[in-house]
Amino acid sequence: MKKVLSLLALVLMSALSTHANTHIVPKPLSVREGKGAFSVTSRTAIVAPEALQNPAALFAAQVEKNVGGVMEITSDPEKRAIVLSLDPSLEKEEYRLTVTPKGITIRGGTPQGVFYGLQSLRQLIVLNDAKVPTVEIADKPCMSYRGTMLDVCRHFFPVEDVKGFIDLLAMHKINRFQWHLTDDQGWRLEIKRYPELTQIGSMRKHTLVGLLDTTKPMPYDDTPYGGFYTQDQIREVVAYAAERYIEVIPEIEMPGHGLAALTSLPWLGCTGGPYEVWGRWGVSTDVYCAGRDTTFEFFENVLSEVIALFPSRYIHIGGDECPKERWKTCPRCQERIRTEGLKDENELQSYFIHRIERWMHAQGREIIGWDEILQGGISKTANIMVWRDQKYGMEAARKGNKVIMAPKWNCYLDYSQTADPRRNEPLCNLRYLPLRQSYRLDPYDQLRPEEQRNILGVQANIWAEYIPDMQNVQFKVLPRLAALAEVGWAYDRKEYNDFVVRLRDFTRLYDQEGYKYATFVFQGID
Numbered sequence: 001m002k003k004v005l006s007l008l009a010l011v012l013m014s015a016l017s018t019h020a021n022t023h024i025v026p027k028p029l030s031v032r033e034g035k036g037a038f039s040v041t042s043r044t045a046i047v048a049p050e051a052l053q054n055p056a057a058l059f060a061a062q063v064e065k066n067v068g069g070v071m072e073i074t075s076d077p078e079k080r081a082i083v084l085s086l087d088p089s090l091e092k093e094e095y096r097l098t099v100t101p102k103g104i105t106i107r108g109g110t111p112q113g114v115f116y117g118l119q120s121l122r123q124l125i126v127l128n129d130a131k132v133p134t135v136e137i138a139d140k141p142c143m144s145y146r147g148t149m150l151d152v153c154r155h156f157f158p159v160e161d162v163k164g165f166i167d168l169l170a171m172h173k174i175n176r177f178q179w180h181l182t183d184d185q186g187w188r189l190e191i192k193r194y195p196e197l198t199q200i201g202s203m204r205k206h207t208l209v210g211l212l213d214t215t216k217p218m219p220y221d222d223t224p225y226g227g228f229y230t231q232d233q234i235r236e237v238v239a240y241a242a243e244r245y246i247e248v249i250p251e252i253e254m255p256g257h258g259l260a261a262l263t264s265l266p267w268l269g270c271t272g273g274p275y276e277v278w279g280r281w282g283v284s285t286d287v288y289c290a291g292r293d294t295t296f297e298f299f300e301n302v303l304s305e306v307i308a309l310f311p312s313r314y315i316h317i318g319g320d321e322c323p324k325e326r327w328k329t330c331p332r333c334q335e336r337i338r339t340e341g342l343k344d345e346n347e348l349q350s351y352f353i354h355r356i357e358r359w360m361h362a363q364g365r366e367i368i369g370w371d372e373i374l375q376g377g378i379s380k381t382a383n384i385m386v387w388r389d390q391k392y393g394m395e396a397a398r399k400g401n402k403v404i405m406a407p408k409w410n411c412y413l414d415y416s417q418t419a420d421p422r423r424n425e426p427l428c429n430l431r432y433l434p435l436r437q438s439y440r441l442d443p444y445d446q447l448r449p450e451e452q453r454n455i456l457g458v459q460a461n462i463w464a465e466y467i468p469d470m471q472n473v474q475f476k477v478l479p480r481l482a483a484l485a486e487v488g489w490a491y492d493r494k495e496y497n498d499f500v501v502r503l504r505d506f507t508r509l510y511d512q513e514g515y516k517y518a519t520f521v522f523q524g525i526d
């Protein structure tokens with residue numbers, strides 16, 4: 001209680017102060033305040049070379065409301081201006097932001113670094129009503145992979161929503177967007193070679209009402225539900241994200257979580273069906289058959305189209321929650337186990353993943369898989385995304401594999417934000433993950449320095465069983481996403497109480513954008 005009160009006092013003090021406000025989320029490397037300020041108006045020019053026109057234009061649009069119009073972007077040097085430049089002595093995502101009463105300069109290692117400098121400047125503009133205080137900021141991220149995943153299978157989010165979500169990520173200096181495109185409840189990506197995947201697999205006949213309870217008969221609505229992205233729409237989103245320095249990593253699930261594909265093309269399963277796209281949550285026992293070569297041909301054909309759409313170095317191939325029941329009684333799977341000299345179904349899973357990984361390498365790409373791909377042995381080159389316990393990440397990092405940390409007890413933003421969600425929150429997964437628990441994530445934990453190098457970064461995951469629309473997504477991710485963004489960007493300088501004070505100010509950006517967000521931390525509810 002005492003802790004809560006002192007936190008509230010701090011928050012209140014900062015809210016009431018009329019001083020120059022240099023609070024930035026995620027926390028910069030260093031902030032040195034000076035005297036005076038520079039007022040940004042719609043008549044302030046942005047001086048930018050050709051290579052920086054893109055971040056300059058995005059910034060001008062973002063602050064239009066705050067400065068009373070769209071600033072001019074010019075390549076002519078001017079006196080009272082925001083001057084952008086590249087500085088090869090800085091790292092890729094690093095920037096320096098200098099504000100004096102005479103003007104503002106931002107130098108970045110690349111256009112991406114300049115973009116992050118502009119995002120910090122945007123915060124200073126919002127917090128100080130465009131009268132930006134004199135300050136010298138040096139900043140760069142601790143981790144190179146700062147991701148967020150959105151599940152568009154359990155509920156579907158149209159292109160405009162996805163773009164809005166990408167804007168929200170960019171504001172938090174997130175640089176990866178994992179798009180969870182296939183699952184038991186829907187196949188969301190047009191594949192030209194197999195039109196059935198979206199003709200059949202993108203629709204379910206009904207959806208579970210309320211929380212999943214497998215001990216009772218399930219109540220369903222009677223509304224068909226579905227949606228998918230055309231390949232043109234996918235290209236549009238990938239380009240939109242790239243302009244905001246976010247790489248889109250598609251996820252195509254295998255060998256489990258494939259019921260929507262099995263329903264579309266029943267020869268992909270062990271029993272041949274009939275199957276039905278799921279309207280309930282959980283883990284389906286029907287999975288892709290690992291015995292038939294046609295399953296692998298299918299994935300090679302699908303992934304060929306995926307690779308053409310997504311230029312990312314990594315392609316996520318799922319690998320989680322694959323029950324082995326069907327494989328145990330499937331003659332083809334058992335034959336595969338014999339002919340390949342495999343010990344059991346776990347090794348069959350690992351055979352599946354290795355085979356896809358070999359194909360992926362031949363295309364010049366790498367795989368990421370959920371931590372279950374450790375089962376039955378893992379190749380030296382696979383990248384692991386930890387979702388269960390951090391110990392799996394430790395294990396993989398010690399083996400020399402690259403690891404992205406997204407352990408559920410810190411990173412699953414579909415979990416509840418308060419201890420009493422039935423009272424405080426819309427219907428949601430009842431597992432409890434308060435803001436401070438996201439902030440507490442230590443991706444390096446007990447690793448030695450040379451092992452820490454194998455941790456690429458962190459990721460927030462938004463599973464959408466109980467998240468029907470974008471407003472609900474916003475309420476789930478804000479502000480816990482800010483906490484995880486700070487873990488990835490500012491791991492070496494994070495401090496919770498200081499974060500909450502800065503966060504309070506940061507929510508003014510959420511207000512300005514009209515985002516719905518949780519305020520439990522400011523109300524002392526958790």
Ligand code: TNX
Pocket residue numbers: 320321370387412414429463464465
């Ligand atoms: C586990 S994480 C899952 C998802 C669910 C999520 C719900 C993972 C790799 N599998 O399929 O949506 O829990 O929190």
